[in-house]
Amino acid sequence: MMDAAAQEKLISVINEKFEGEIIEAAMDKDFFTLIVKKERIVDIISHLYNHEDTKFQYLTTLFAVHYPDQNQIAMVYQLHNLSTNQRIRLKIFLSADNPTTPTLTTVFSAANWMEREAYDFYGVISQGHPNLIRILNVEDMLIFPMRKEYPLEDQTREDKNDLMFGR
Amino acid sequence: METVTNKINVGEKPEGHEGHGFFATRLDKVVGLARKNSIWPLPFATSCCGIEFMATMGAHYDLARFGSERLSFSPRQADLLMVMGTIAKKMGPVLRQVYEQMAEPRWVLSVGACASSGGIFDTYSVLQGIDRIIPVDVYVPGCPPRPEQIIDGVMKIQYLVENESLRRRDSAEYKAMLNKYGIE
Numbered sequence: 001m002m003d004a005a006a007q008e009k010l011i012s013v014i015n016e017k018f019e020g021e022i023i024e025a026a027m028d029k030d031f032f033t034l035i036v037k038k039e040r041i042v043d044i045i046s047h048l049y050n051h052e053d054t055k056f057q058y059l060t061t062l063f064a065v066h067y068p069d070q071n072q073i074a075m076v077y078q079l080h081n082l083s084t085n086q087r088i089r090l091k092i093f094l095s096a097d098n099p100t101t102p103t104l105t106t107v108f109s110a111a112n113w114m115e116r117e118a119y120d121f122y123g124v125i126s127q128g129h130p131n132l133i134r135i136l137n138v139e140d141m142l143i144f145p146m147r148k149e150y151p152l153e154d155q156t157r158e159d160k161n162d163l164m165f166g167r
Numbered sequence: 168m169e170t171v172t173n174k175i176n177v178g179e180k181p182e183g184h185e186g187h188g189f190f191a192t193r194l195d196k197v198v199g200l201a202r203k204n205s206i207w208p209l210p211f212a213t214s215c216c217g218i219e220f221m222a223t224m225g226a227h228y229d230l231a232r233f234g235s236e237r238l239s240f241s242p243r244q245a246d247l248l249m250v251m252g253t254i255a256k257k258m259g260p261v262l263r264q265v266y267e268q269m270a271e272p273r274w275v276l277s278v279g280a281c282a283s284s285g286g287i288f289d290t291y292s293v294l295q296g297i298d299r300i301i302p303v304d305v306y307v308p309g310c311p312p313r314p315e316q317i318i319d320g321v322m323k324i325q326y327l328v329e330n331e332s333l334r335r336r337d338s339a340e341y342k343a344m345l346n347k348y349g350i351e
Contacts, residue, residue, distance in 0.1 A: 137292060138256045145291040153289045160289070 002032045002086050010088065013054050018044055031089050038092040042102045045077060045090065049107055056081050056088065062104065062114040064122040066096065068148040073099045073122055103129040121146035178204055195333045203329040204234035209245035211262060213252030216279035216311040220251050223314040233321055242268035247324060253281035254294045266301040267350060271336040274327060276320050277303045280310040302344055
């Protein structure tokens with residue numbers, strides 16, 4: 001967990017080169033979370049990777065979240081500094097109509113499959129990704145199943161009557 | 168403890184004419200009897216029903232008692248495809264290829280709710296029953312079914328094997344059924 005001094009340090013490191021990019025910085029439960037503007041996310045992560053004071057050199061995870069009410073898809077990046085054992089979360093918001101973001105594979109090779117997964121389930125296009133194809137679902141699937149506009153249940157079943165389920 | 172007697176059950180003799188040194192009966196009865204007691208199953212075990220199958224093959228329940236001692240992990244040599252577990256849509260083409268690689272005569276046993284209908288997994292990624300891609304002879308319900316139920320399903324298959332026409336693959340109905348699945 002990051003104390004207040006470490007949080008301030010992190011923010012100042014980002015502001016050295018990316019003044020005004022941070023929209024919001026707050027503790028989310030016990031996880032320090034920064035919401036940043038989407039355009040320069042890769043540069044910010046690259047900066048945090050290389051900077052002497054941060055060295056966030058391990059990508060714990062990368063995933064998308066759909067917010068149907070705001071018509072937005074968030075991309076979430078969780079980074080880990082293995083020498084000080086600090087973790088941060090960076091979040092950017094994309095329009096759900098056309099979710100595109102530059103690929104993070106230029107910084108972390110580990111982002112390759114995770115960006116494919118975000119594409120597979122949410123349709124997030126990672127521009128510059130070396131192999132942006134579906135990773136878990138069948139290749140000929142037409143939808144992005146984790147988006148809220150698509151029902152969870154298999155739509156090809158004819159034996160399930162809504163009446164039987166009280167709806 | 169009761170003493171165990173090593174009594175061997177021999178398959179029931181089909182009807183026929185018997186005399187000194189000869190026994191005459193219908194060929195299909197003899198072949199059916201032989202086939203029924205020498206089914207080689209191909210276990211296609213993808214989840215918990217597969218674990219129940221392992222118990223079924225184990226010493227306590229022992230599917231070998233029904234002539235299915237020898238599992239065939241090559242579809243070419245298998246008579247019975249036992250599908251046990253959730254089949255994801257991505258696994259569908261694999262299952263279908265395995266079925267297509269099996270030589271006639273072949274039978275399919277669908278074990279458990281997932282293989283039979285998708286079970287609790289009514290979701291975009293799971294095949295809602297293997298009968299959407301391959302024909303099924305016997306369904307075993309349960310989630311997962313107990314080994315006794317799996318054995319019961321195998322015995323139902325044995326009944327089919329014994330009583331079906333020897334060359335069911337030549338019948339018009341069988342061909343039409345395979346055609347419906349787009350096989351051959």
